[in-house]
Amino acid sequence: MAQPDTVTRILDTAEVLFAERGFAETSLRNITSKAKVNLAAVNYHFGSKKALIQAVFARYLDPFTTRFHAALDELEARHRQDGSEIPLEELLETMARTVLEVPAERNSLKVFMRLLGLAYSQAQGHLRRYIQEEYGSVFMRFTELVRRATPELPDAERFWRLHFVLGTVIFTLSGLDALRDIAEQDYHEHVSVRDLVRRLRPVVVSAMQAPLPEPPAQQEAS
């Protein structure tokens, strides 16, 4: 499409407004007026509002997948040498590190997380489809590694637990501002994102390694 200043001004403004208010609640006029560009610029450079939304995501997810693939490459290479399986903690740790790393440059982890949360919760069917098609492969690679790291878990159980912890992370980090306000007000304790990740670690690990649920419906367990 195009490269220069207008495009990034639009993207910078759009991602903030989207994160603050959602997609449907943010009009193109909101974006263009705040970005000080002409209204038609969005349709000119991106084609449509849908395409703009996808472009906002691509600017985060493209570098993320690149780095995450690289990090997994390195992790696999290291463990291929000493012949050991990659432990679950290391996988989770790697993912967390990559997630923290990518938006660090623009100091916008909060925006990134909020966008991810919106992608799941807003109806926007096209978005989920886009993300699935464009970035599904890296997620599949990760889950396959998790599978090898947790051979004791039935496949279905692991599937659900991964989504359980995904929910924890996205919910917490995407609602971070509101929660942080409450926490600071109630406990007079400032929480940084790194702080939260530190708190999340043992919880997520314990969640993944929780005992298996009792088998369904039958009154009699062994």
Add this chain to the structure above:
Amino acid sequence: MAQPDTVTRILDTAEVLFAERGFAETSLRNITSKAKVNLAAVNYHFGSKKALIQAVFARYLDPFTTRFHAALDELEARHRQDGSEIPLEELLETMARTVLEVPAERNSLKVFMRLLGLAYSQAQGHLRRYIQEEYGSVFMRFTELVRRATPELPDAERFWRLHFVLGTVIFTLSGLDALRDIAEQDYHEHVSVRDLVRRLRPVVVSAMQAPLPEPPAQQEAS
């Protein structure tokens, strides 16, 4: 406001559409045409779209808070007799049971959960404020009981962990349809809501009882 058939037809239709597509993405014309009532009926009976949204929530949350208070009363009374503290599992169990119980009549747990998820994720400031003001007290009562059940947890840690598991539950149950599709397709296994709650139980308990995170910088031991 009013009582008869039109009002409930609007509410029934609105909650389904809201759950499917979000608030901003659902127009009053969508609702009224599908409910086969006149467009003006919404503003006549509820006053505004905002008020309709709140009414949809109230229809779930009012009975929920009533029953939850009652269930907690009973739980407290039972444990006051034998002098023991209420264990965490029982608290979580009670909440889960109440959540499952309330919408069971209309077979709309999915809708209920999806609405809760939207309430958190959609910007809709008025909604969060409304829910907080209207139903904050029952949540505070619950957290106080959780506090007594987990005296080993620092207050801030407990606060965060409660929101961690809240995220798990809301995220999972509100995105249930999509996740269920994937799960059935990949593992040929049908998952009911009760099934999911069964899977959630050990995960949530383990998450709450996870070891404390290490203070800001140190190595880890299992």
Add this chain to the structure above:
DNA sequence: CAAAGTTGGAAACAATTGTTTGAATATGGC
């Protein structure tokens, strides 16, 4: 039965939405 008040309905309201148009301006290659 008739008056009063409540509910239902078609139409119009003003505001806002995403998108398109066509002319003006800047930019870059020759």
Add this chain to the structure above:
DNA sequence: GCCATATTCAAACAATTGTTTCCAACTTTG
């Protein structure tokens, strides 16, 4: 210099939004 292309801009577009108006139909009540 000039031409072609790329970008910006103001204006208008058609569609949709929540809300209001005014009148008909109904139910209740005296």
